[in-house]
Amino acid sequence: MSGVVCQQVAIEFPSAAGPIKVLKGVDFEARPGELTMLVGPSGCGKTTLISVIAGLLRGATGSVNVFGQQVTSLSNRQLVPFRLANIGFIFQQYNLLAGLSVIENAAVPLVAAGSPWPDALDAARDLLNTLGLTPHLTKLPRQLSGGQQQRVAIARALVHKPRLLLCDEPTAALDGKSGQAVMGLLRDLAVSPDRAAIVVTHDPRVYAYANRIAHMEDGLLVNVEEVLPAQLATTH
Amino acid sequence: MIRIAFRILLHDAAKYLALVLGIAFATLLIGQQSAIFHSVVQSSTREILEASEADIWVMKPSVETLDQTDPMAELAVNRVRSVPGVAWAVPYYQAIAQLKTADGRSKSVTIIGVDETSLVAAPRTMLIGSLADLARPDAIFVDAAGFSTIFPDTPLATGATVEIGQRRAHVVGISHVGPSWTGLPRIHTRRSIAIEMARETINPVSYVLARAAPGHAPADVARAISAATGLQAHSSDGFRIQTQNWVLKYSGVAENFGITILMGVVIGVAIVGQTFYMFSIENLRQFAALKAIGVANHRILGMISIQALFVSVVGFCIGIGVASLFFAIFSPQLTGGLRGMFMHPAIFIGTGFFIVLITLISCLISVRRVLTVDPAIVFRS
Ligand SMILES: Nc1ncnc2c1ncn2[C@@H]1O[C@H](COP(=O)(O)OP(=O)(O)OP(=O)(O)O)[C@@H](O)[C@H]1O
Ligand SMILES: [Mg+2]
Numbered sequence: 001m002s003g004v005v006c007q008q009v010a011i012e013f014p015s016a017a018g019p020i021k022v023l024k025g026v027d028f029e030a031r032p033g034e035l036t037m038l039v040g041p042s043g044c045g046k047t048t049l050i051s052v053i054a055g056l057l058r059g060a061t062g063s064v065n066v067f068g069q070q071v072t073s074l075s076n077r078q079l080v081p082f083r084l085a086n087i088g089f090i091f092q093q094y095n096l097l098a099g100l101s102v103i104e105n106a107a108v109p110l111v112a113a114g115s116p117w118p119d120a121l122d123a124a125r126d127l128l129n130t131l132g133l134t135p136h137l138t139k140l141p142r143q144l145s146g147g148q149q150q151r152v153a154i155a156r157a158l159v160h161k162p163r164l165l166l167c168d169e170p171t172a173a174l175d176g177k178s179g180q181a182v183m184g185l186l187r188d189l190a191v192s193p194d195r196a197a198i199v200v201t202h203d204p205r206v207y208a209y210a211n212r213i214a215h216m217e218d219g220l221l222v223n224v225e226e227v228l229p230a231q232l233a234t235t236h
Numbered sequence: 237m238i239r240i241a242f243r244i245l246l247h248d249a250a251k252y253l254a255l256v257l258g259i260a261f262a263t264l265l266i267g268q269q270s271a272i273f274h275s276v277v278q279s280s281t282r283e284i285l286e287a288s289e290a291d292i293w294v295m296k297p298s299v300e301t302l303d304q305t306d307p308m309a310e311l312a313v314n315r316v317r318s319v320p321g322v323a324w325a326v327p328y329y330q331a332i333a334q335l336k337t338a339d340g341r342s343k344s345v346t347i348i349g350v351d352e353t354s355l356v357a358a359p360r361t362m363l364i365g366s367l368a369d370l371a372r373p374d375a376i377f378v379d380a381a382g383f384s385t386i387f388p389d390t391p392l393a394t395g396a397t398v399e400i401g402q403r404r405a406h407v408v409g410i411s412h413v414g415p416s417w418t419g420l421p422r423i424h425t426r427r428s429i430a431i432e433m434a435r436e437t438i439n440p441v442s443y444v445l446a447r448a449a450p451g452h453a454p455a456d457v458a459r460a461i462s463a464a465t466g467l468q469a470h471s472s473d474g475f476r477i478q479t480q481n482w483v484l485k486y487s488g489v490a491e492n493f494g495i496t497i498l499m500g501v502v503i504g505v506a507i508v509g510q511t512f513y514m515f516s517i518e519n520l521r522q523f524a525a526l527k528a529i530g531v532a533n534h535r536i537l538g539m540i541s542i543q544a545l546f547v548s549v550v551g552f553c554i555g556i557g558v559a560s561l562f563f564a565i566f567s568p569q570l571t572g573g574l575r576g577m578f579m580h581p582a583i584f585i586g587t588g589f590f591i592v593l594i595t596l597i598s599c600l601i602s603v604r605r606v607l608t609v610d611p612a613i614v615f616r617s
Contacts, residue, residue: 047615047616050615051615054528056611056615080527080532081530083528083529084529084530085530091614091615093521097243097522099243099245099246100240112237112535140247168615
């Protein structure tokens with residue numbers, strides 16, 4: 001399986017002073033069975049790159065291949081079910097639905113894909129249990145700590161077993177300890193042989209959870225570092 | 237997805253309450269004012285509605301509206317009878333006269349003189365007495381609400397003697413009739429007595445009431461009557477519409493009620509639009525997250541429509557409930573043109589449709605932002 005393969009991806013945004021090139025021909029790869037971290041200084045284009053990979057940002061040139069599907073050739077209309085079936089998201093701001101309970105939030109992608117609520121809730125319950133959230137299933141997101149909310153977001157991102165997981169700064173809003181815990185859970189749950197996981201981060205303390213670290217600078221991928229199994233953080 | 241829509245909606249109790257109460261208030265204004273408006277306009281055609289045996293009304297060409305009578309010679313009745321397609325035709329007399337009670341009080345009343353033999357246009361429902369009593373000497377019926385204005389604080393009863401246009405008359409029956417446009421008490425009597433009460437010297441007829449023979453359309457027969465006699469003739473429905481149009485044109489009721497009803501619409505749209513707008517702005521990130529995950533715009537639109545439908549139905553039920561309560565409590569106490577007011581089922585249903593429609597439209601307009609939001613904002617903090 002091919003995972004995510006980006007070749008010569010470029011995009012520019014219009015501005016008062018003319019178009020600004022934000023991605024300038026990025027070659028990037030995220031393999032199934034691995035956790036790939038995307039790191040680099042602020043403004044170098046990390047969020048832009050994963051938005052292009054997810055098909056949330058259109059207008060990029062070059063080739064973006066996600067598990068054999070050329071994302072840039074999908075219409076907006078085709079992208080919606082494509083994301084629903086293939087991609088799980090984790091955001092810095094959690095972005096949980098405030099009116100839904102923890103378990104309902106985690107079930108959303110399955111329900112959106114057409115599963116009946118009872119089935120979706122069963123799947124969500126199992127996953128939340130693994131994430132240690134069983135005592136909080138019926139609470140609302142605002143009754144949880146940031147770390148707990150991010151764990152709910154992990155459940156929501158994985159409940160429908162997507163082939164690609166995209167995380168943008170999942171630990172940035174958390175203190176060091178919660179951040180480590182969230183990354184540990186991500187590694188344990190997200191990495192599986194047929195899933196590629198991409199984690200954008202600023203936080204060098206979590207680098208140890210990566211199989212591979214891609215360094216970006218000013219719109220270009222400058223270096224890819226492989227983390228040897230011996231260096232991998234041990235969890236639990 | 238319906239469950240998600242409800243959770244998002246009900247989560248913010250304050251906004252939900254504002255929405256429901258705004259819609260309820262708009263419903264109350266629109267429903268109640270429309271019902272009063274309908275009752276008032278309908279009261280202007282009361283006599284036409286009550287003389288339901290007749291389906292054709294014939295009058296002088298100068299008459300524009302029911303209450304503005306212009307007497308014709310009695311001969312007109314025979315001329316109408318001779319037109320083919322007329323099953324029967326009877327005279328009808330209506331005028332305003334002064335009533336004096338035994339203790340010397342004076343009151344304007346509408347007197348309605350019905351044909352002595354057929355009693356066409358006599359009241360349908362008698363609270364005291366029966367239709368046959370109208371044949372008794374000097375007999376008059378007084379309508380129940382009118383009785384209470386003529387004899388305040390007196391229980392409904394027959395037996396009183398009054399003078400109308402200096403002619404003695406005995407109250408032999410109390411009728412139950414709907415409210416009239418003028419709000420005056422209504423006295424039903426035989427036409428000969430009514431004419432004496434109005435102190436007419438000739439033998440006038442206000443209207444000729446007729447019925448089309450079976451198999452003939454009243455409107456067609458009315459046209460034939462006009463052609464044959466040179467008089468103005470309408471089917472009773474046609475005359476009702478003409479009278480209502482006249483009232484709407486000259487009385488100002490349409491403007492008065494129109495302004496209040498419009499206010500209801502504006503308040504409804506403003507509250508619903510504003511609240512839904514705030515609602516969608518505050519939940520923008522949540523909707524963007526749904527879109528990023530892979531929920532299509534049309535499903536988000538569906539969720540919002542369900543929310544709008546739900547609040548509009550709940551708001552409508554509260555508003556229409558309060559309006560109905562208003563009618564149930566106050567209707568029996570109202571006098572004049574508002575007496576006997578009720579909410580016609582068509583107004584109930586119409587208000588419901590209208591409220592749901594304006595709620596849907598105003599929230600769909602105000603949630604444009606949700607549909608156009610770039611899901612990529614979920615990555616921005
Ligand atoms: N929609 C847009 N329109 C114009 N400029 C944009 C847009 N999105 C991003 N940019 C610009 O592109 C550049 C890269 O942004 P991006 O968010 O990808 O950076 P990043 O690497 O994720 O940074 P950070 O670590 O701060 O999140 C920035 O200069 C940003 O201002
Ligand atoms: Mg970023």
